[in-house]
Amino acid sequence: HWIVDNLEHVTKNSPQIVQAAELLKKNELVAFPTETVYGLGANAKSDEAVAKIYSAKGRPSDNPLIIHIAKKEQLTEIVDSYPDWIDPLIDRFWPGPLTLVLPKKEGLSNLATAGLSTVAVRMPDHPAALALIEAANLPIAAPSANLSGKPSPTSAKHVMDDLEGRIPGIVDAGPTGLGVESTVLDCTEDIPVILRPGSVTKQQLEEVIGSVRIDAALLNQEELPKAPGMKYTHYAPDAPLTIVDGSKEFIEQLIQKEKEKEKKVGVLTTEENSRFYSADKIVVCGKRSDLRTVASALYDSLRKFNEEQLDVLFSEAFPAEGVGQAIMNRLLKAASHRIIKER
Numbered sequence: 001h002w003i004v005d006n007l008e009h010v011t012k013n014s015p016q017i018v019q020a021a022e023l024l025k026k027n028e029l030v031a032f033p034t035e036t037v038y039g040l041g042a043n044a045k046s047d048e049a050v051a052k053i054y055s056a057k058g059r060p061s062d063n064p065l066i067i068h069i070a071k072k073e074q075l076t077e078i079v080d081s082y083p084d085w086i087d088p089l090i091d092r093f094w095p096g097p098l099t100l101v102l103p104k105k106e107g108l109s110n111l112a113t114a115g116l117s118t119v120a121v122r123m124p125d126h127p128a129a130l131a132l133i134e135a136a137n138l139p140i141a142a143p144s145a146n147l148s149g150k151p152s153p154t155s156a157k158h159v160m161d162d163l164e165g166r167i168p169g170i171v172d173a174g175p176t177g178l179g180v181e182s183t184v185l186d187c188t189e190d191i192p193v194i195l196r197p198g199s200v201t202k203q204q205l206e207e208v209i210g211s212v213r214i215d216a217a218l219l220n221q222e223e224l225p226k227a228p229g230m231k232y233t234h235y236a237p238d239a240p241l242t243i244v245d246g247s248k249e250f251i252e253q254l255i256q257k258e259k260e261k262e263k264k265v266g267v268l269t270t271e272e273n274s275r276f277y278s279a280d281k282i283v284v285c286g287k288r289s290d291l292r293t294v295a296s297a298l299y300d301s302l303r304k305f306n307e308e309q310l311d312v313l314f315s316e317a318f319p320a321e322g323v324g325q326a327i328m329n330r331l332l333k334a335a336s337h338r339i340i341k342e343r
């Protein structure tokens with residue numbers, strides 16, 4: 001457990017970073033912070049190292065990993081030639097929460113890419129992550145550092161709660177900022193496709209490269225998603241969660257009906273509405289007037305429901321605009337797509 005408490009001064013030569021990088025070079029796992037969520041890192045060139053990620057997380061091996069780099073030059077190690085319109089995206093959004101799916105080059109672990117001919121790559125915008133990748137001098141494969149199916153970790157405590165005893169090291173630099181994982185953009189089609197919505201929005205992408213599509217599977221549950229990981233149940237709290245698209249009066253009625261049945265009820269709400277409800281556990285997830293605060297608090301909020309025994313959970317719905325698209329995508333997964341609409 002290496003604590004980095006001064007992010008302004010962390011470099012590839014900081015003692016904590018050097019020690020953590022040693023583990024990576026020995027094909028061991030290290031959990032580390034990014035600007036989105038904590039990642040569970042391994043040498044992306046080694047099958048031995050990458051296999052440890054899948055077993056520590058209990059992750060299905062048909063679900064490929066994102067390769068993290070610290071410098072644009074590292075791209076040439078990982079990807080084959082790519083079209084010209086990619087460069088402006090990289091210049092605008094890297095380092096940052098945008099993952100690009102590009103043609104893969106030989107040399108990476110085939111486990112990391114789950115045998116696909118493409119590779120997902122990003123440069124995280126976090127000084128400790130960049131220092132660690134530089135110190136290891138390797139491309140680093142890293143999924144979110146949670147047990148498969150659990151909400152992604154936005155603090156070192158979340159990582160420990162899930163993986164303590166299963167991983168040899170963690171770089172702890174406090175809570176992450178953005179809270180939802182990177183936007184995954186498939187750049188192997190003529191019109192690029194958002195496979196997973198994230199902090200970089202469709203509108204921001206379109207300002208740089210023109211028209212962008214959204215994977216049909218994100219809009220329609222019947223389609224099979226192209227990002228293999230998007231088909232799995234994910235983020236689910238222990239008690240069943242239902243999203244309620246309606247007024248707070250309507251949500252309060254649902255809560256009261258459950259309470260009449262002697263059920264323990266949890267509700268995910270926002271600063272604006274929290275005082276309104278009579279639920280047994282009220283989790284305040286940011287401010288509705290600023291959806292970035294909701295994204296940032298979302299996974300911690302979902303984990304809070306597991307702190308006590310609850311029978312039924314409700315969540316307010318959010319407008320699926322801008323970062324709200326990522327929030328609703330994650331909430332719907334956490335709720336296994338259960339949603340009640342007020343008529």
Ligand code: TXA
Nearest residue numbers: 036039064065118119120143144181182227228229230
């Ligand atoms: O913000 C993030 O992206 C975090 C931090 C740690 O960087 N990482 C993350 O990784 O969320 P993970 O493994 O939890 O999610 C990776 C997603 C999965 O849905 C996976 O199926 C998709 O990216 N993916 C990876 N490689 C792909 C490929 N070649 N083609 C399509 N989808 C791919």
Ligand code: MG
Nearest residue numbers: 143144152181
């Ligand atoms: Mg994940």
